[in-house]
Amino acid sequence: MNAPLSSSQLLPALALRDVPPAMLDALSARFGARCSFAAAVREQHGRDESSFIAPPPAAVVFAGSTQDVADAVRIADAHAVPVIAFGSGSSLEGHLLAVQGGIRVDVSRMNRVLRLDSEDLTVTVQPGISRKQLNEQIKDTGLFFPVDPGADASIGGMAATRASGTNAVRYGTMRENVLALEVVTAQGEAIRTGTRARKSAAGYDLTRLFVGSEGTLGVITEVTLRLYPLPEAVSAAVCSFPSIEAAVRTTIQTIQMGVPIARVELIDANTVRMVNAHSRTTLREEPMLLMEFHGSPASVKEQAETVQDIAAEFSGNAFEWASTPEERTRLWTARHNAYFAAIQSRPGCRAISTDTCVPISRLADCLLDSVTEADASGIPYFLVGHVGDGNFHFGYLIDPDSVEERSTAERLNHTLVERALRLEGTCTGEHGIGLHKMGFLVDEAGAGAVDMMRTLKRALDPKNIMNPGKIFAM
Amino acid sequence: MNAPLSSSQLLPALALRDVPPAMLDALSARFGARCSFAAAVREQHGRDESSFIAPPPAAVVFAGSTQDVADAVRIADAHAVPVIAFGSGSSLEGHLLAVQGGIRVDVSRMNRVLRLDSEDLTVTVQPGISRKQLNEQIKDTGLFFPVDPGADASIGGMAATRASGTNAVRYGTMRENVLALEVVTAQGEAIRTGTRARKSAAGYDLTRLFVGSEGTLGVITEVTLRLYPLPEAVSAAVCSFPSIEAAVRTTIQTIQMGVPIARVELIDANTVRMVNAHSRTTLREEPMLLMEFHGSPASVKEQAETVQDIAAEFSGNAFEWASTPEERTRLWTARHNAYFAAIQSRPGCRAISTDTCVPISRLADCLLDSVTEADASGIPYFLVGHVGDGNFHFGYLIDPDSVEERSTAERLNHTLVERALRLEGTCTGEHGIGLHKMGFLVDEAGAGAVDMMRTLKRALDPKNIMNPGKIFAM
Numbered sequence A, B: 001m002n003a004p005l006s007s008s009q010l011l012p013a014l015a016l017r018d019v020p021p022a023m024l025d026a027l028s029a030r031f032g033a034r035c036s037f038a039a040a041v042r043e044q045h046g047r048d049e050s051s052f053i054a055p056p057p058a059a060v061v062f063a064g065s066t067q068d069v070a071d072a073v074r075i076a077d078a079h080a081v082p083v084i085a086f087g088s089g090s091s092l093e094g095h096l097l098a099v100q101g102g103i104r105v106d107v108s109r110m111n112r113v114l115r116l117d118s119e120d121l122t123v124t125v126q127p128g129i130s131r132k133q134l135n136e137q138i139k140d141t142g143l144f145f146p147v148d149p150g151a152d153a154s155i156g157g158m159a160a161t162r163a164s165g166t167n168a169v170r171y172g173t174m175r176e177n178v179l180a181l182e183v184v185t186a187q188g189e190a191i192r193t194g195t196r197a198r199k200s201a202a203g204y205d206l207t208r209l210f211v212g213s214e215g216t217l218g219v220i221t222e223v224t225l226r227l228y229p230l231p232e233a234v235s236a237a238v239c240s241f242p243s244i245e246a247a248v249r250t251t252i253q254t255i256q257m258g259v260p261i262a263r264v265e266l267i268d269a270n271t272v273r274m275v276n277a278h279s280r281t282t283l284r285e286e287p288m289l290l291m292e293f294h295g296s297p298a299s300v301k302e303q304a305e306t307v308q309d310i311a312a313e314f315s316g317n318a319f320e321w322a323s324t325p326e327e328r329t330r331l332w333t334a335r336h337n338a339y340f341a342a343i344q345s346r347p348g349c350r351a352i353s354t355d356t357c358v359p360i361s362r363l364a365d366c367l368l369d370s371v372t373e374a375d376a377s378g379i380p381y382f383l384v385g386h387v388g389d390g391n392f393h394f395g396y397l398i399d400p401d402s403v404e405e406r407s408t409a410e411r412l413n414h415t416l417v418e419r420a421l422r423l424e425g426t427c428t429g430e431h432g433i434g435l436h437k438m439g440f441l442v443d444e445a446g447a448g449a450v451d452m453m454r455t456l457k458r459a460l461d462p463k464n465i466m467n468p469g470k471i472f473a474m
Helices: A007-013 A021-034 A039-044 A066-079 A131-141 A155-161 A206-210 A244-256 A269-279 A297-313 A325-336 A338-345 A360-377 A403-422 A438-445 A447-460 B007-013 B021-034 B039-044 B066-079 B131-141 B155-161 B206-210 B244-256 B269-279 B297-313 B325-336 B338-345 B360-377 B403-422 B438-445 B447-460
Strands: A059-062 A083-086 A103-106 A113-117 A122-125 A178-185 A190-192 A218-226 A233-240 A263-267 A288-295 A320-322 A350-353 A381-386 A391-398 B059-062 B083-086 B103-106 B113-117 B122-125 B178-185 B190-192 B218-226 B233-240 B263-267 B288-295 B320-322 B350-353 B381-386 B391-398
Touching (some): A066 A083, A066 A103, A066 A218, A083 A218, A131 A155, A178 A206, A206 B206, A206 B447, A233 A297, A233 A325, A244 A263, A244 A360, A263 A269, A269 A338, A269 A381, A288 A297, A288 A325, A338 A350, A338 A381, A338 A391, A350 A403, A360 A391, A360 A403, A391 A403, A403 A438, A438 A447, A447 B190, A447 B206, B021 B059, B021 B066, B066 B083, B066 B190, B066 B218, B083 B218, B131 B155, B233 B325, B244 B288, B244 B297, B263 B269, B288 B297, B338 B350, B338 B381, B360 B381, B360 B391, B403 B438
Parallel strands (some): A059 A103, A083 A103, B059 B103, B083 B103
Antiparallel strands (some): A113 A122, A122 A218, A350 A391, B113 B122, B122 B218, B263 B381
């Protein structure tokens, strides 16, 4: 197994390319005040939510249209300078860092709903719109978009990293929910990758080639998404268990019985404690499943009863119900804020997040040994999981100034990934490879598959200008 | 709009490449009796279910393992000779024809279930197993694989054409249900494209690049699939309508209300007549929806009642129920045999099948004008549709010796595809591009997207040996 990159290894790996003055002039001429060279703007665009540090981009273009993106890419192409698209900056894996220099194309102002076809359950949006903005704008239609990573990420960024979240067990990830894209290629041409038809067998699946390509093949400028009818009834329930294993076994049996559960999230006792402190909830401080059921009133009741029976077999404590929208929102906000609750539990800390995903039958094996190791390390951590999908996150809460803690966290992650791969899983369920997991990708996919990815990259981006230095080394 | 290829145009487009004697010797040396040069074997492997005719391949290798496939491809690569994989031969679009000569690698003997992980709802199979064989072999586990194209196709072929069928409205297509592949590349290397994890954000989605690539990028040698719990209860119902439009409106409203209907198939009056004659059913000879509901007994009952109410609004006649497995099987067998029923209705005919798929709100518009045109043409036809997905098939039943009928059928298809594209749909929902729709692909995807497909092909298969001459011209 290759050693993962750590931030201390990152700086020597930097290979900044020149951004010639002629290119900066061309950007200014084309974009005027919408191209910024100000240090503060560049610094702000030089970071993401990862723990890596890299120099800021040479310029930030605030794009307002596909044409803007295409023109910025064409100028960069003419000078063989890197281009990194920026939506909301919520990447956890260093996707947004300009490790080879270059410019940033900020698409956050491209945040409109371009068309809503509620009869077809589709919507086409610009990439800068966030998932919450989207749901707010369509709420009167009786439809919703279910994919919900922890952050209020941009839809373009979510497509680029193949994001998912708590609803994926029922509704799928960005892989299943992006119908079509418009992308600007490395040559600055806009192409469409599909139609609004729900399915198609027309040629190579360019949509899914770009979904998860982390900005390395082109810039996403429009996204057509599948929407879903808001369920007639929703109920949420919390159930505590004597052990993580009991919670996991309950989840496995629920999935195997075909209960169409909409969400099933694991939170360990320790993290429940952090959440209670942060969100002023009074959740029982034991391993917990937080569940949600969608459907007709009768179906929701039946699903919940089935899961309640399963939980009882594994000594789950009495379900607590949250039936009103307010209670549900409070519960899920608490879950979504687990990350921030954990960060606040150790002032000044940074979280090193893991993202392994394994076949569900392997989940208990993968989790339990990793918990033992994390406990033994002495580093505080949180543990949450989209357990219906076999995906979970440890967040090791390290002192960013402690080389020792960082190295311990990296070692824990390393051991966890090794275990997940041995159990036929993946090093990343939803965060992407970015900078942090490039070594792990080779271990997971094998040299031949990574070589194929490189071949594809070289074919579509021969000058290696689209977010270079991510996913794999060229 | 480009003119579609017709079989009369096909022969001049043939560009047969030499298969040097040294290569045939190498195949014989490696495969012995498992490489056949016999005319009868080659002829049998030189056809598919399309109406095209091409010369047979120079040799047929009967592969028994991934290593066999890899060695055959390596030998072909050394001589720059085309390789076409063959599963069950059920392609409707000329995918399997050796239009540039070369050899066939028959994987039909690679038909084993390699491993079944019922706890994880996954199975890994060799590519030659058929969908019915697979379901037969796993039936004791309480699980099933839902994707069901009309033919009893091979799983490898279904992955290669991104197939779907009647269950896609609920369970998705091969796009959603292939978790991972093993493929032999154009250089004869075996790579894996994913793990058994339900989701992953690890690098480019090679799995979905190969799903739907129609054998043009490599040969699929293993397929890991998602399985589903057999529903606790199933009920099927038939409902007749005064018009196609009423049936379509019923479907649209069902989908929009979020009813998790498992199957909803449209059959027009004319086709019901053919089915009755062929399958000895007594279905009412009016436009008909054939539906199936999966879930718990209570949920199935509730779904069916909801749809019954919707159908009543659109003057649907009384539902007829098929609750016993025998009745259901008879009904669905009748549906699956619609193609053969139609063929038998005009002895000696061949069917030219269409495969457009449009956003569901456009379905009535797309269908009704096309029915009028088909009626006016005087050519007999059948019409069936996976209407929950917006996908439907006309089959024009032509006299294969009549140039005029063939040209009329092609004209009808041409007009239908133009209409579907105008309505934001696709020329192929599930059959693939093959030879027949290469012109349409350019109209649908645009020159830029097709150029990108070509670039990908050139990068992965620089000698253009993997099923050349399909999807797009190089």
